Amino acid sequence: MSGSLWLKPPSATPTLPEPPRPAPRPTGTAADPIDELALRLDAFVAEAVHPDEIAALLESDGMTDDHIRLAYGRNDSFTLAEDLYARVERRHPEPPRRSRGGRAGSEGLGGCLLRGLVFALPGLAYVLAGPLLAGAPGRHGLPAGTVPLLAGAVTGWVWNQALSHRAHTWLGLGDRAAAARALLTGAPAGALAGTAVALAVARGGELPAAVFAAGQSLYLAAATVLLVLGRERALLASLLPLLGALPALRWDLPDPLRAGLPLLSLAAACLVAARTLRPGTARGAAGRGGPPLAASLPYGLFGLGSGVLVLHAGLGESLAAGTGAVVALTLSMGPAEWLLHRFRGGSLARLRTLTTARAFRRAVTGTLVLCLGGYLAALLGLTLAATLLWPGSLWPAPDRLLVLLLVGTVLWLGLLLQAFGAVLGAAAVCLLAAAAQTLEPAAGPLAAGGAAAVLAVLSRVLLVRPTTHRV
Template identity: 30%
Template sequence: MSTGEIKTPQVTAGKKPPKQHPAGRRFAAGEHPAPVLHPVVLPQISTDPLDELVDRLRPRLRRAVDGLQVAAALEADGCTDRIARVEYGFTDVFVLADAVFRGLGPQAHEDTVPPVAARTRWQTPRVLAHGPLYALPSVVFPAVLAVLGQRSLVLALALAGGLGWMYSGTAAYAAYKLLGADRPRAAAVLLALTILAGPLIGAGAGATVVAVTGGGAELILLTAGQLAYQMAGTVLVFYRREGRLAATMLPAAAAGGLYLIVGPAARPAAIATATAGVLAAFAVALWTTRGRGPRDELPGAPVLRAWRTGLAGVSCYGLCSAALLLHAQAPYLLTRFDVAAAAAPLILVMGFVEWRAEHFRGTVVGLTHRIGRPAHFRAAVWRRILADTLACLAVTTVPAAGLLAWLAAIGRLTTAGVLMTAAHVVLGGAYLAAFLLAGFERHLWLCLSLLAAIAVHVGGGLLLGAGPGSGAATVDTALFLGSVLGLQALFLIGLAPLVSQARHYR
């Protein structure tokens, strides 16, 4: 065949050429080729359970910044270490969470957690001032005690103090929940009503004490004023008007200090100034609640009904916390000044304790952005708690040492006073853990722990025959110190399963 010649199949006369498949195969006569199939490309469907998990979690975790947040979501869905091993082939939930986080892919910059708003330069001094503000009325108490001078006064102050602690804490909690639900007007109305009711509740407590143990109208006025100041202080702190509270009570504190220096000659001025200060604080707080929020906002009652369990928990915590302090000190108010004054250092530094508790959550949120390994995260959180606890203990020790030095200088330092002061130093660290537990809404654990500490103190005293008597005060205060050490341990045990879980900081 010459070049370029095309070879064609030869066809015999009367016969058709054999069929040929498009692919080139020849078929004999009578043989039929298989039908030509045109392939269809379908999207590949993954059968990997990890890919399915990533796709399911993607809408919820589009803002995830690390594997710890993914682990929190998995734990919330009920994923356990066993499920991670059996269904996905990973050793535990955290290793699975890291794989899911990588599967989510890079996150857009706008999806990261927004930075915390910058605090004003007065934020820290404002919180630190809470302790001294709480302590201002105590400067006037010596003048009041000199006027009334009766044991029923101790019971009245203890009862009114416990009620005020519970009442003001519950009111503030409810107002914060209303404010968080965008009900500022309802929060203001609630606080205004609680301010107005405060003196009535205090007067009722005073009247009860008078009916049981005796006394006069001045005792009722004292308890009414005590509740009025507690509620006024709560409202002004709620609205960050600590400067107004200080302006109303500083003259009373100055007059009370003058009485301590001058003596009975300054007593009328101290009592009159204190009365005017309480009335001024009450009026300023009531005025502060006016005109807040639109008139047409949604009602606040459904919000409070939704948080009724939390409200009950806060009330119980406030009552138990007041009982812890007052049951230990009330017997010494009229007989042992060195023991009764031991609470002053704790009250002065409560603002510092509150400040450290406020910063804890922000600090741990920052840790979730920097630390990716669960073990490292847990260790960092506990280091933060240890550092803050030691800081609270150290700061409480400073005024406590000053108080003990002053008592030694005037010849009134005793072993019982030292032990009671040491117990309140320990409480400075314990209340940091209490604030953190309250932030996690663990009010039941708080109440049970406080009741356990009270039971240890009172029960131990009954077993040993110790009490507030002159001969047993040392044993009684030593028991109280031991009970608050146990309380600190209980609070930390309650924090253990909570603080190192990243899901609580999302």
């Protein structure tokens, strides 16, 4: 469903009927106020795909129907918008030029894949430290120490999602020093919160896992700083010691080496993050009023809901099969980010070339389906690769594979809505699905499928509107 009230024209042509052009004004008459308004709004009206865009602008500018009748002789904003639309020739902006690196106002594929890699490489720390955390079976049938590790990780996801939004908002305002200041105060607080939660839920024999969770929280804080400030390559360099886990896939390593390699990566990430945050220590950084803290809360809630869904995808009927699923979902964030940029770029191109609302809706819907399909194909390929390469991983059963694809759909559509400012709806849907699956694990396919369907409808309704894509 499109969520639109437009009626399909009776003819076979796909274009909307053009509003009639007004008759030319006789020579010597007074200047038409609508011509003056068209001249003032020329740039916006020329880019409009439909008169309703112009009507929305008029209403947002405070023009009431009474004012329009008195000043312009038209009944309402819609009639005036149709008149303006008819008087101004369509002119759409050219797409941004590609830079030398092959980007067109968005991240390149290489950069997005790099981010996916730095999302997944920390998983090697669990391979190294696994024998050090081994013990008696933990709670809920999970391996020893799983509960404090998961509690610390989820806390970090929630905190750092909200912190990333706040820092990115400062960057959008052109104040990099203020963004660094926000990270300088927020990242250590997030590390402390994750550590405190992990220690609070730890039980007897789980202290080593709680200590590892503290290091995990510290790493998440440092990685957030480096990713927000565009230092992906520096983060990747700090993770290189974890490649020492590759021999551990086949041979046993001494305990000092198993502990030392993750500590070396952690220390490197923290040092690079501290150096990157130097602008935040300058006097006056973030001194002026910034974005409200409440604006970042929905992003944290989205991190909570999506994080719990990912955990359920990995903690299904078989932990071995679930490990590969989590690795695949983590790696897939690289292609997901690139496809988000592709969708936005494709939509802006359609906005430039199409001149009717109906054609734009069809084109954007097709682009949405192609990008989502491309992401799910990438997720399947990464699941196969993780199954073949990750130690002890098994190909998920058909029902678990379905859940994996549904969770992937929820993640990608949620990130898409988040990118267009509709994070509150995405967060609410993810939280409800996560709560349903937590209360009733057997409802996994139904919860994830329902969330995917709702997000698909929300995406379709929002993204077929030309005004959503205005930059």
